[in-house]
Amino acid sequence: MQQFTVHKIGPEIKIAGIDLSFTNASLFMVISASLICLFLFLSTKQKKIIPDKLQLISEMLYSFVAKMISDTAGSKAKPYFPFIFSLFVFVLICNMVGMLPYAFTVTSHIIVTLIMAIFIFIAVTVIGFIKHGFKYLSIFVPSGVPAVLLPLITIIEIISYLSRPVSLSVRLFANMMAGHTMLKVFGGFVISLGLLGGWLPLSFSVALTGLEILVAFLQAYVFAILTCIYLNDALNLHH
Amino acid sequence: MMRNLSLILVQMLYLSDLFAAEAGMPQLDPKYWASQAFWLILVFSILYISISKFYLPKIKKNLEDRENKIKEDLDEANNLKNISEKKLKDYENIMTNATREVTKILLESKNILNKEIQVKKSAMEKEIESEISKAQREIINLKKESINSINSISEKIAADIIEKITGDKLNESSIKATAEEISKKNLVKYL
Incomplete structure (x- = not known):
């Protein structure tokens, strides 16, 4: 679990009694954001009718x-x-940066994912109320449900709606943490079993690294697509 | 035995102590939550602003430019195709007109030539005919004249012969009538 610990880098920054020091988590957020900006800068530097590889990647990402x-x-x-x-x-x-050895995985911290999820939740709710007013509450009352079941269904819908930020954040956080923990566990096995027996966990480790890269992409995709689905609920009232 | 057991015990204690130190998940330690939240919001806001203000419009513009360029090129190609088709049609029209005209001219000149030939031919024929009839008339005249001269010559010869043989002159008119009779009999074949 050592890989998940947050420690301070540089001087302590305290604003109104709250510790806002720059940490390794902050460092890797900055690194990730810088990488994105660097990539986007390089890929949009030249505007070509026939794109080069970098430009093509950014355009494919866009589309x-x-x-x-x-x-x-x-x-x-x-x-x-x-x-x-x-x-x-x-x-x-x-x-992806978290997959690099010795790197810190920003998204393996519940507070990070939770803040993103809560922001999305609040934003989607506000958008829903702005677009539809109090009619937005009808999202909790699905149509075509027998009157007897309606109170129960409504309660379930409310609970599911309120649990959205939790499920969204815990999904990402748990996936990232579990993957990295598993890699660590297998890495530990390689060391403890030594030259003789370490090959099996090593091969597992290699396979798991591939799996983790897939999961890293998939979870980012799931996070984004769930945000889209919540946004869809707020923009187009289907019920 | 006891030594081994105590060793295992010590090891277990050591291990459990090790795990105890790391036991709680660092994620649940609220010490740096505020810091992480603060830096996340800061970094993500900057990232969001730079992406939405600089990079996405650029990519979007480039994609649209490309689409427009493709559309323009296609339009131009279509235009050129239409123009070339029109040109081809014009060319074909010109060609058909030209061939029509050529055949017309050919026919006309043929007709004119035919007429001229006809006219000249008929004139020539007339001339030839008149020449022929003239010649025939001359021949007939010549024949008639020759018959007359033959008659007079034969009369004279007959009178001379009779005079030489008999010694006296015969009646001129009777000789003439005889000669005419004979010549009529024989000359009919030649006329």
Whole structure:
């Protein structure tokens, strides 16, 4: 669990009695964001009609996220495209940077994912109320449900709605943490079993690294697509 | 035995102590929560602003530019295609007109030539005919004249012969009638 510990880097920063020191978590957030900015800067530096590889990657990323949003949330979600794009890229790069040895995984901390999820939850709720007023509450009352079941269903819908930030944040955090812990455990086995028996956990470790890279991408994708789905609920009342 | 057991016990204690130190998940330690939240919001806001203000418009513009360029190129190609088709049609029209005109001119000149030939031919024929009839008339005249001269010559010869043989002159008119009779009999074949 040592890989998840947060420690201070540089001087202690305290604002109004709250410790806001720069930590290794902050460092890796900055690294991830810088990597994204560097990549986007390099890939948009030259505007070519026939793109080079870097430009092609950024354009594919753009159309990938654009397609994801238009498929799940429709055309009304267009103003939120930059946010979803940033969110997806940030989570993706944080996950990927975390896969590097000795790197800190920003998204393996519940507080980070929870803040993102709560922000999304609040934003989606506010957007829903702005777009539909009090009619937005009808999201808790699905149509076509027998009157007897309606109170029960409504309660379940409310609970599921309120648990959205929890499920969203815990999904990402738990996946990242579990993956890294597992890698650590197998790495530990390699050391403790030594030259003779260490090959088996080593091969597992290699396989798991591949799996973890997949999970890192998948969780970023899931995070972004769930955000789109919540946004869709707020923008288009289906019930 | 006891030594081994105590060793294991010590090891277990050591290990449990090791785990105890790391037991609680660092994620649940609230010491740096505020810091992480603060830095997350700061970093993400900066990232969001730079992405939405600088990078996405650039990518979007580039994609749109490309789409426009492709569309323009396609439009231009279509235009050129239409123009070339039109040109081809024009060319074909010109060609058909030209061939039509050529055949017309050919026919006209043929007709004119035919007429001229006809006219000249008929004139020539007339001339030839008149020449022929003239010649025939001359021949007939010549024949008639020759018959007359033959008659007079034969009369004279007959009178001379009779005079030489008999010694006296015969009646001129009777000789003439005889000669005419004979010549009529024989000359019919030649006329």
